Amino acid sequence: MTDHDNAPRGTSADPDVDTTDADAADADAIGVAADVPATDGGTDTAAGADDVELDPWGSATVDDYRKLFEEFGIEEFDEVLPDVPHPHYLMRRGVIFGHREYDAVAEAMANDEPFAALSGFMPTGDPHIGHKLVFDEIIWHQQQGGDAFGLIADLEAHSARGLSWEEIDEHARSYVLSLLALGFDPEEGTVYRQSDNREVQDLAFELGSKANFSEMQALYGFDGETNVSHMQSTITQMADILYPQLVDEPKPTVVPVGPDQDPHLRLSRDLSIRMRYFKVTEAFASFELDDDERQLVRAAYDALAAANADESGSDGTGDADGTGDADPIRCEAAADWLETYDPPDDLADARESAIGTLRSGGKEPLRPRVRFLDRNATEGAFEDLIERIDGEKRVFEGHVDAFDLDRPAAEALAREIELDHDGFGFRQPSSIYHRFMSGLTGGKMSSSIPASHISLLDDPEDGREKVKAATTGGRSTAEEQRERGGKPDECPVYELYAYLLAGDDDDLARTVYDECRGGDRLCGGCKDQAAELMAEFLADHQEKREEAAELLADMDIDFDSDRRGTGGEH
DSSP, X not given: OEEOSSSSOOSSOOOSOOOOOOBTTHXXXXXXOTTOOOOOOOBSOOOOGGGOOOOTTSOOOOSOTHHHHHHHOOEEGGGTGGGSSSOOHHHHTTSEEEEESHHHHHHHHHTTOOOEEEXXXXXXXXXXXXXXXXXXXXXXXXXXXXXXXXEEOHHHHHHHSOOOHHHHHHHHHHHHXXXXXXXXXXXXXXXXXXXXXXXXXXXXXXXXXXXXXXXXXXXXXXXTTSOHHHHHHHHHHHHHHHGGGGSSSOOOEEEEEOGGGHHHHHHHHHHHHHTOSEEEEEESSSSOOOHXXXXXXXXHHHHHHHHHHHHHSSOSOOOTTSOSSSOOOBHHHHHHHHHTOOOOGGGHHHHHHHHHHHHHXXXXXXXXXXXXXXXXXXXXXXXXHHHHOOSSEEEOSSEEEESSOOHXXXXXXXXXXXXXXXXXXXXOOEEEEEOOOOOTTSSOOOTTSGGGOOBTTSOHHHHHHHXXXXXXXXXXXXXXXXXXXXXXXXXXXXXXIIIIITTTOHHHHHHHHHHHHHTOSOHHHHHHHHHHHHHHHHHHHHHHHHXXXXXXXXXXXOSSOOOOOOOSOO
């Protein structure tokens, strides 16, 4: 969840690259609000599914953002956008294109309930305009009432990049200065270093007991040459992601990241579940079902119950204990129904296994219930659960079935009991995903190519000149541009407007886009305007950094580490 060197990321890494090259057709497919053009730096590439690799420490490119939905289950942000109160302009313009369970954060935001936002930065160089996007998102969530957390991933910088502690101290201070200058409120938020946060380190130790090398190898490509501290720093990032839920109470938490950081979010979501005392599921009989099988058995049960109701005028469920007049719905009847059922494509593979399980159940009645499965519960927590379940229940060695609780009430009870018995009660963390910015010189943005990116510490005049020298999406001649229009979807300069220079002014972003597409805007004048706006931004930001320096002394963060060591990989 810390940032790569040159992109709007969030979880941890530091390669030199940052690019935007999704298919231009995604401009309409990925979600645009308020008639603002999405920015997808469209090139005509569309990589195959097997070409999409997400490496938090590698060269970050995504040839086709749509493949992320198919391959990794990232959801399209435009589906949740209508539920976000006063969405940030990065959301409205499609810069934020995907999410995992952001609807939980949006719901908390809308209902004035607790939520949090966290992202971090590996201090390996100067903060740049890619980092600004992540800073802005943390600050925006703070302004919407969320608990905001900014972390310095110094353990990772030392272990994975081999930076000295002196270098880390210098860069960490610079990151925090820019965060403050952009509007982060240190009195209402939290900024910390991994190396100084004992709660994070203790949590990482506990999380490590639920992870193994095989999955780290599969997720990250770790092998026999990977140093142990690098692996340890990865588990520390899992603790960073879950840390906001240690403050006050478990709550929806969003981590803004680039798509290359998704492996961190997937692992943290898995670990948050593995740490829970109880797993709460829907069950129908004595046997267990997986999620897909459960959907099919639910469909069979509902259909048979409706048929029974039509015939008898009752609720259709019968008497599962066999003490009444109505016959219960039995496993074999549900199996018969599934034999004739045409399931959705994503459930087709589960149908045969569901039928087999039901056949094995024979005449056992089907009766919906909520099941509490013992994952990590202490003996006291399990006994407390039994005591606090109201209504009809059945107690087994490894689980408890409750017949009078719905699923949300059962989830709430499980979390309450876990917290009462010194558990964590984690909720799965959420995430939002940004497109990568293109380099000003075309292709990738790289810290090793100064002209390709703009540091927040660049002299304003240098920033102006970099923009003026930038590659554009214009035609070969002014005459052709006027006749055919420009290509803003492929233009790094338009990206500057959409990602940064237009700020919250959607009208400006729309005007630049439309005038370029219509041939009314030529590249020279467009770059002149962008260059002036960039110079003004840098001058203002650096002035605010000087003012923010006064706040550092009052913050509980040490920029003078007394640690020793030579670091890890170089």
